[in-house]
Amino acid sequence: MEKISFQDFCKNETLHYLPKLPKNVFDASFIVNFKHNETIIHENEPLKNIYYIIDGKAKITDIQYNGKSILLQFLKNKDWIGELTILGVEEETKNVTAIGNLTCLMIPLNIVERYLLIDINFFKELSVFLSKKLLDRTNHFSKNQSYELKHRLATFLLESSNNDIYQESHIVVAEYLGVSYRHLLQIFSDFKSLGYIEKIGKNNYKINHQKLMEISIK
Incomplete structure (x- = not known):
């Protein structure tokens, strides 16, 4: 500090x-x-x-x-x-x-x-x-009740990332978003396939800010 x-x-x-x-x-x-x-x-x-x-x-x-x-x-x-x-x-x-x-x-x-x-x-x-x-x-x-997980996760990734790098624990995020660990992993897999995120290490992703903005909750 x-x-x-x-x-x-x-x-x-x-x-x-x-x-x-x-x-x-x-x-x-x-x-x-x-x-x-x-x-x-x-x-x-x-x-x-x-x-x-x-x-x-x-x-x-x-x-x-x-x-x-x-x-x-x-x-x-x-x-x-x-x-x-x-x-x-x-x-x-x-x-x-x-x-x-x-x-x-x-x-x-x-x-x-x-x-x-x-x-x-x-x-x-x-x-x-x-x-x-x-x-x-x-x-x-x-x-959490009104939007699909993909929209909520996109918003979360934008909020929690630092210089487009995301590093949160999947377990912590699943509990915060009120979903199962398995469901969260499935959406992460979908996001990687769609080019929304790129895995660069354990619980370490580079996010595509522009693409996530398109599906995030406004």
């Missing part, structure tokens, strides 16, 4: 894509850059910072009691990370991992507690964000 002060970052960047927060919060915050597969938050570890995604993608996973990893959600630009913990809704943190290069605003927890938890505008920001997050989850389950 690379970290620079927010003030140094502002010398060369515009701020139109950042949330509306008090100046003293920005002054005490940092801009952090994560590399592909770098962990942002470790599961069950005390939260030290919250994050706002400026550029890039991330994923939230949970390790079950039997050691199995479950994919819960993807994160993108303008998403918050750690917001449920500071609100007291989530007692145990989940794993959050970068997909490709990721740039975030990092706000230390003591700054959150001192300034943001008494700021009504911040709570309005979180209310809108959490409402959209709930709708996204609802849409995810709705799409």
